[in-house]
Amino acid sequence: MPTIHPDPHAIAGMITRLGDRNYPRWASQIRATGGCRQPIHLRGRVLHVDRATGRLLHSYTTATEPDGVLRLPCKTRRASRCPTCAEVYRADTYHLIRAGLVGGKGVPASVTAHPCLFVTLTAPSFGAVHTRREKNGRPLPCRPRRDAETCPHGRVMSCTARHRADESCLGEPLCPDCYDYTGSVLFNALAPQLWKYFTDALRRRVAKPQA
Ligand SMILES: [Zn+2]
Ligand SMILES: [Zn+2]
Ligand SMILES: [Zn+2]
Structure with missing residues (x-):
């Protein structure tokens, strides 16, 4: 078992986060990143306007998100940077190559009769x-x-x-x-x-x- 050294700053941060009324939304953002170690913090807004009428169809702003940011996974391939995203990339690559060899994921099974080159x-x-x-x-x-x-x-x-x-x-x-x-x-x-x-x-x- 690795020894865990409690960091008072991190513990105080966790307590503040747990007590925050935006905690459920923050937790859902973290879940959506798949546990990324270094999520990208996006700030900004999106407006969907009907070009013909100029009517606003939909709007979104990160201003109302926890800390004013939307968190997205970093999607790195480097395990040294983010083990979670690197593992997703590795698994995706495996399935992509597998589908190319034996079919699946929209590729017909007849692909097995094709010559293959790496x-x-x-x-x-x-x-x-x-x-x-x-x-x-x-x-x-x-x-x-x-x-x-x-x-x-x-x-x-x-x-x-x-x-x-x-x-x-x-x-x-x-x-x-x-x-x-x-x-x-x-x-x-x-x-x-x-x-x-x-x-x-x-x-x-x-x-x-x-x-
Ligand atoms: Zn990541
Ligand atoms: Zn070097
Ligand atoms: Zn130089």
Whole structure:
């Protein structure tokens, strides 16, 4: 059993929360996040207006929510950040792959007669990040470079640490100022479109009679 050290600040927070009249709504928000460790706090409002008449059909604001925020799950894939969301992602991926191989979830069972390929599509790099790789069950140094360059922000582009699986730096850039966050956000936002172009082109290519 791990030893639990009571934190007076956390206990006081819990008592306040339990006594709050908004407690049921807060608890339902927490349940809806599936127990996410680091929920995203949204603030804002939504107005549904009938374009023809200008009549307000529905409105919602986070102002009336507990603490004035709506909590959503972080949906990370990294167990070091949020074990719950990472587990949901892992289970979803399993079912997605399973349906592709044997059918189910809207995929017909005749899919078993199709050829199957396991293809790894790698996104471009947006900068060096801390990683954990293993060889024969032993962690390898993160990014060892003997003649590592120093970036314009004075950070050496090398990391010789053997990171633990739960270290929070995993996936974080070696230099946050060099890392192309804009590129990364745009790539992820446009990934569905890229995927569509790719699959359309692939089908056209496969359908073409081979010379
Ligand atoms: Zn989460
Ligand atoms: Zn590292
Ligand atoms: Zn830098």
